[in-house]
Amino acid sequence: MTDLIDLYERMAIIRRTEKAAQDLFLAGLIKGTTHLAAGHEAVAVGANDALRADDYVFATYRGHHHAIARGATPEECLAELMSKATGICKAKGGSMHLTKADANMLGSYAIVGSHLPMAVGAAWSATLRGTDQVAVAFFGDGATNIGAFHEALNLAAVWRLPVLFVCENNLYMEYTPIGSVTAVANPAADRAPAYGLPAEVIDGNDVLVVRDAVARAAQRARDGGGPTVLEARTYRHYGHSRTDPAKYRPEDEVRQWLERDPLTLARAKLLEQGVPEEEIAERDAHAERVVAAAVDAAKSAPDADPREAFTDVWADGSATWRT
Amino acid sequence: MADMTANRESVTVTTYRESVAEGIAREMRRDPTVVCLGEDIGAAEGVFKTTVGLFKEFGPRRVWDTPISEQAIVGAAMGAAMTGLRPVAEIMFSDFLACCWDYLANEIPKVRYMTGGQLSVPLVVRTANGGGLGFGAQHSQAVENWAFTVPGLKVVAPSTPADVVGLMASAIRSDDPVVFFEHKGLFASKGPAAPPDHVVPLGEAAVVRSGTDVTLVALASTVPVALAAAEALAAEGVSVEVIDLRCLVPLDMRTVLESVQRTSRLVIVEENPYQGGWGGTVASIVADEGFELLDAPIRRVAAACVPLPFADALEDQVIPTVSTVTEAVRRLAAY
Numbered sequence: 277m278t279d280l281i282d283l284y285e286r287m288a289i290i291r292r293t294e295k296a297a298q299d300l301f302l303a304g305l306i307k308g309t310t311h312l313a314a315g316h317e318a319v320a321v322g323a324n325d326a327l328r329a330d331d332y333v334f335a336t337y338r339g340h341h342h343a344i345a346r347g348a349t350p351e352e353c354l355a356e357l358m359s360k361a362t363g364i365c366k367a368k369g370g371s372m373h374l375t376k377a378d379a380n381m382l383g384s385y386a387i388v389g390s391h392l393p394m395a396v397g398a399a400w401s402a403t404l405r406g407t408d409q410v411a412v413a414f415f416g417d418g419a420t421n422i423g424a425f426h427e428a429l430n431l432a433a434v435w436r437l438p439v440l441f442v443c444e445n446n447l448y449m450e451y452t453p454i455g456s457v458t459a460v461a462n463p464a465a466d467r468a469p470a471y472g473l474p475a476e477v478i479d480g481n482d483v484l485v486v487r488d489a490v491a492r493a494a495q496r497a498r499d500g501g502g503p504t505v506l507e508a509r510t511y512r513h514y515g516h517s518r519t520d521p522a523k524y525r526p527e528d529e530v531r532q533w534l535e536r537d538p539l540t541l542a543r544a545k546l547l548e549q550g551v552p553e554e555e556i557a558e559r560d561a562h563a564e565r566v567v568a569a570a571v572d573a574a575k576s577a578p579d580a581d582p583r584e585a586f587t588d589v590w591a592d593g594s595a596t597w598r599t
Numbered sequence: 600m601a602d603m604t605a606n607r608e609s610v611t612v613t614t615y616r617e618s619v620a621e622g623i624a625r626e627m628r629r630d631p632t633v634v635c636l637g638e639d640i641g642a643a644e645g646v647f648k649t650t651v652g653l654f655k656e657f658g659p660r661r662v663w664d665t666p667i668s669e670q671a672i673v674g675a676a677m678g679a680a681m682t683g684l685r686p687v688a689e690i691m692f693s694d695f696l697a698c699c700w701d702y703l704a705n706e707i708p709k710v711r712y713m714t715g716g717q718l719s720v721p722l723v724v725r726t727a728n729g730g731g732l733g734f735g736a737q738h739s740q741a742v743e744n745w746a747f748t749v750p751g752l753k754v755v756a757p758s759t760p761a762d763v764v765g766l767m768a769s770a771i772r773s774d775d776p777v778v779f780f781e782h783k784g785l786f787a788s789k790g791p792a793a794p795p796d797h798v799v800p801l802g803e804a805a806v807v808r809s810g811t812d813v814t815l816v817a818l819a820s821t822v823p824v825a826l827a828a829a830e831a832l833a834a835e836g837v838s839v840e841v842i843d844l845r846c847l848v849p850l851d852m853r854t855v856l857e858s859v860q861r862t863s864r865l866v867i868v869e870e871n872p873y874q875g876g877w878g879g880t881v882a883s884i885v886a887d888e889g890f891e892l893l894d895a896p897i898r899r900v901a902a903a904c905v906p907l908p909f910a911d912a913l914e915d916q917v918i919p920t921v922s923t924v925t926e927a928v929r930r931l932a933a934y
Contacts, residue, residue, distance in 0.1 A: 332678075334678075365713060366716070367715075368713055368715050369715065375714040375717050377717035378717075383710060387705050390674065390701055391674075392674070393670055393671045393674020393677070395678060396678060397680075397681075397682075400678070400679055404679075405683055423670060424670045424674060427670045428670075430671070435663075589711070589712055589750065590751075591711070591719060591774030597849055597850065598848075598884070599851050599853040
């Protein structure tokens with residue numbers, strides 16, 4: 277188990293990477309769109325610390341934090357966002373599809389809910405191959421109202437597969453409060469009983485709470501106990517995407533959640549544990565340096581090679597579809 | 600004597616339906632990572648009896664009955680394919696591909712590319728396609744053109760029992776995702792059984808009848824229609840060459856263009872609708888790259904652009920028949 281100070285540093289690196297992504301986007305150096313995960317760091321870092329390197333992770337278009345938690349470097353992620361040849365997906369994926377397959381982070385998917393059945397399939401595969409790997413699908417609250425969520429939970433339950441469904445409930449389905457479009461109060465956890473699955477609503481901003489809950493669920497899955505639904509309550513620091521200022525969120529609500537920032541909570545706990553302020557400051561400074569260097573490296577990397585448009589369609593590397 | 604034995608074996612006759620199960624079983628025997636999932640495929644042995652014997656031979660750990668959850672079936676197949684298995688997923692009727700179209704349009708064909716080659720999804724989605732059995736508008740469509748519109752999918756549609764086995768072997772062994780269209784109207788049809796270890800490479804069309812006057816390009820159910828038309832036209836002195844494409848992706852245009860070089864006339868016979876049908880692409884390539892080879896306009900005989908009707912008398916109006924194909928070829932030969 278990793279020390280809290282190290283978890284804090286990982287969260288700090290993700291936070292600064294997201295800030296850098298926002299700054300680069302506003303400066304016109306990142307095109308398309310971004311869906312930043314600042315505020316969600318504790319879910320990715322806490323969960324990853326409870327998982328093994330051979331476990332499978334599937335994420336959404338708001339997935340930078342999962343890629344980095346799983347071992348992707350800020351540099352290869354920012355290079356991807358900046359359309360550089362050194363991008364983690366050779367600049368063919370972009371912000372919404374960060375993937376680190378060699379760390380079993382098997383993709384970020386931008387069709388809401390689509391990856392839940394994939395995680396079920398990865399868990400099925402682990403079972404058939406006789407391993408005790410688990411598969412984890414991270415998804416937003418908005419995904420709980422789509423058919424694939426319900427099909428995945430049922431199939432995973434019926435086949436009793438080692439899969440964790442981890443909802444990052446940040447209270448908003450894009451621009452709309454999730455509560456106003458969902459029949460139950462806890463969009464993921466309250467659906468679990470319909471599939472006979474255990475569920476827990478947890479504080480998604482407390483990295484140790486997340487780690488403990490994921491560790492319990494993963495152990496149950498490895499022991500043959502089947503799937504678990506975890507609903508981690510958290511909050512976005514930025515808007516839904518791009519330049520969304522998120523004006524639809526009440527000021528009081530924003531203030532209360534920012535007071536419960538996962539980094540603030542972790543810092544308070546560290547001080548309680550007697551970790552000196554200087555050590556925390558040094559970790560912050562380290563994160564700052566790592567991300568500043570990543571920004572510089574990404575900026576100076578070569579642009580994507582246009583020839584790459586015609587590779588990686590097929591297994592032989594080509595794009596040939598006819599004779 | 601050995602040769603005579605071989606000859607006797609090679610003329611063993613089987614059905615297209617039995618060949619589906621045979622093709623899957625052969626691959627499951629040679630590769631333990633091949634697994635099947637779908638609705639009613641296990642203990643019930645498939646609603647079309649195309650998985651007969653698999654559950655008995657390979658057991659519930661490799662032949663999985665699923666709920667009616669097309670997204671979960673194909674999504675789970677994708678996750679399993681990324682993590683070391685070669686899943687063969689069945690979507691009972693090809694019309695139901697629409698229920699899991701996200702996976703076929705957005706996920707499976709894109710994931711290798713959009714991850715810069717990090718992920719691979721070696722899977723097969725099998726499905727019963729096409730009309731002729733009077734199942735009405737939601738269970739009779741020929742939708743091979745749906746899959747044909749998506750870069751990143753290989754598309755296979757065999758017309759004979761031996762090709763079912765040989766193309767199934769290539770599809771399952773392929774590291775690319777394959778949509779495998781089995782034609783409902785052909786399930787009862789018979790032909791020579793596939794010899795042992797029979798493998799038909801993806802993307803190789805077959806010239807199934809040689810001719811000199813007109814080239815007929817066909818796929819799956821339209822192959823026997825084209826052959827019957829060719830036979831009728833031979834009696835009138837028109838020599839028709841029939842090409843069975845066998846796959847839409849990879850598309851074997853070399854074989855088509857070589858044939859058009861001999862005949863100078865081309866008719867394309869499709870069961871999918873004229874509107875957006877695959878024949879439009881074949882015609883455009885021939886017009887683009889083979890214009891000088893042609894002595895007449897390219898003709899397409901495809902399904903009418905209406906939903907598939909129920910009654911035989913109506914369905915016959917919509918789907919290409921031997922008489923509509925014969926008439927089209929006759930007119931083109933006289934052009």
